[in-house]
Amino acid sequence: MNEAATNLPGLLAPLRHECGVVAGGDEALRVSIALREALNAGETVQILRARPDGLSCLILTVEGQFLVKAFQAGFLARLSPLRFCASGAEFRAHEACRERNIACQRPVALLSGRSGPGVNYLVLERLPNTVPLAAYLEREKERLLGNPQMLRRLTSGLARFVASLHLGGVVLPDLGADRILVRAARQRPEGLEFFVQDVADQAPDAMAPLARRLGNLGEFALGFVGWPAAVFVRFLREYLVDAGDSLELRPALRMVQERALARQFERNTLLVARCSEASAALARVEREGTVLLVNRQTQGLDLEQLEGPLSDTPPQSWEQVLHQHLGLRLGESSLWSARLDVKAGDRAQQSRRVESSWGRLLELSQVGVQAPRPLACLMLPTAVVVLGRVLGGLVPFRSTEDPEWKLLDQLTRSLIRMHRAGCYFLPGEPREVLAGLSVALGPRGGREFVFSAPWLLFRGTPGALGMQGIASLGRVARALSEAMGERVGRELVWSYARLLRLSRFDGEMLAQEASRVPTGRTLVMTRGIERSRLERGART
Incomplete structure (x- = not known):
């Protein structure tokens, strides 16, 4: 037995000896x-996820590569793994x-360890050449948007696959990308093949009710954040056809969006609260x-390549190391940084600074x-330094006297997304608001x-047409009006109304409410726009 075999995690130790076959037959024995x-030969073991009571890894064997899940087993689970164990x-x-x-994934074997602590093993067939849909969408986004076909x-293909899940009674509570x-599949018309993983909490039965399925699609819609809205609308339209639903597209889309926004707010609340902790997405x-x-x-x-310089450099110089490392790989013009001072020894203030800058950037992304796409956050004793990635060098938004309609449209869409997620501009002077627009x-x-000042935001109740949303819109419109002319401020408000598909009457009411927001640090709550009026008003 070599050194690699002796350094295995404790939950894999019984697998090095003879195990009992609970399910799987002759193939499971092989x-x-x-x-x-x-x-025992020390072949490569790739640990995917590890907990004190469970383990997930990939093991390469002469029979192929398998996904092995280890479950710590108590008395009943050892007595009957098939009935009493999660495996x-x-x-x-x-x-x-x-x-x-x-x-x-095809279940290959269910094994029970006979030596050492009680451990049961679920062995699944590894699907070759597959990648998570989330990674695929991020990698191929530009190519997909440039190729409509x-x-x-x-x-x-994705709508057909998700519909097949729901028709088969599989409604994952956290269905996501x-x-x-x-994986690629030339024999299929769409050229792609889809698989679902981690179905441990499922007991497929009859087709789930429509409300539950649409709520499930709200979770799935979060994987398309940052994509044009028409992409998910097309997906939902084809899903309704494939699932045989008679519900019209618009009410179905409204139900899905409401669930997606509620779930996104819950996720972001945890994300901001834990933005300084190590996780699968953050290294600490x-x-x-x-x-x-x-x-x-x-x-x-x-x-x-960053580990060596950090270990050889005192922490006081880590900021320079990060700037040099990231600047060489991204380009100096694409590297955005912000430094927020902190009173020495004030851990509470430091925590607030991290949440309002680093946590807010993670939330906006x-x-x-x-x-700026969040890259790194450095928590020094007297400052918090946040680094992000942008398209190129930043200039103030007000430096363009007659902004292109594209920039104003991007600003409006970002405001709507912020407000729907519960992020709003703090009360402040127009020059302070303009400092965050680049x-x-x-x-x-x-x-x-680019919105370049995340610390100017606060979290509230999500809603693009609520009191906080209209007050936030009014602050930005007032800032643009004073710096670039009233026409630009009015155009922002009407662009906001147009993207929300408001009627002319509701648009005029929105403009009146937004104009009531004063300058300064006065917290003013507007009346908001009732959703019932949105249902009654026709778009003109």
Whole structure:
């Protein structure tokens, strides 16, 4: 037995010895022997997820590569894994899904360890050449948006797959783009093949009610944040056809959006509260009272090459190391940074600074607002430094006397997304509001709106037409009117109304309410716009 075999996690130790076959037949016995030989020979084991009572990993054997899930087992779970252990429930769920022709990973074996602590093992077939849908959408976004035919095939295939899940009785409580795997398939019309993973909490039965399915689609819609609205609308239209629903598109879309907004607000609340903790998305390094947080989800940062310079440099110089490392890989003009002073030793103020800057950037990136993409946050004893990525060098929004309609449209859409997510501008002077509005100059002359001051926002009750939303819109419109002329401020308000599909009457009321918001730090609550009026008013 070599060193690699002896350094295995404790939950995998019983798998190195003979295990009992609970389900899977002769194939399970062959796979059990292959796993034992691979572990004792020191073959590569890739740990995917580890907890004190469970483990998920990939193991390469002579029979192929398998996804192995280890479950700590108590007395009853050891006595009957198929009935009393989570491994047995997941094994039965996978079998039930495959009986209903739902594309998922094939359950290969259910094993029970006979030596050491009680551990049961679920062995699943690894689907080759698959990637999570979330990673695929992020990687292929530009190519899909530039190829309407390819995008149409994707939405059509995805709608057909999600409809097949719901028709088969599988309604995942957290259906997201990370729960679906995708791979190329030339034999299919859409050119893609989809699979669902992690169906442990499912017991497929009859087709779920419409309200529950649409609520489930609200969770799924969060994977398309930052995409044109028409993409998800096309997906939902085809889903209703594939699922055989007679509900019209508009009420269905409203139900899905309401669920998506509520779920997004819940997620963002936890995201901001835990923005300084280590997680699968955030790496945390702490030394001598200095904390560094790095966003793992950003590609092209070469984080492994950052470990050496950080270990060789005192924490007081980490800011220079980060600027040099990120500047070389992204370009100096694409690197955005902000430094917020903190009173030495005041941990409460430091925590508030981190949440209002770093946490807010993470939140804005989740809802599709055009803001610097969060890269890293450095928590020094006397300051908080936040680094982000932008298209190019930033100039003030007010520097363009006659802004392009594209910039104003981007600003309006960002405001709507912010307000729907519960983020609003704090009361302040117009110059303070304008300080957060910038324009990024691209390398080829392109221009893009960027919200560059996340600390100017506060969290409230989500709603684009609520009291806080209209007050926030009024503050931005007043700032633009004083700096660039009343025409620009009025155009912002009417663009806001147009994108929300308000009638002319409601648009005029919105303009009146927004104009009532004064300057300064006075907290003014407007009356808002009633949703019932939106239902009655016709668009003119």
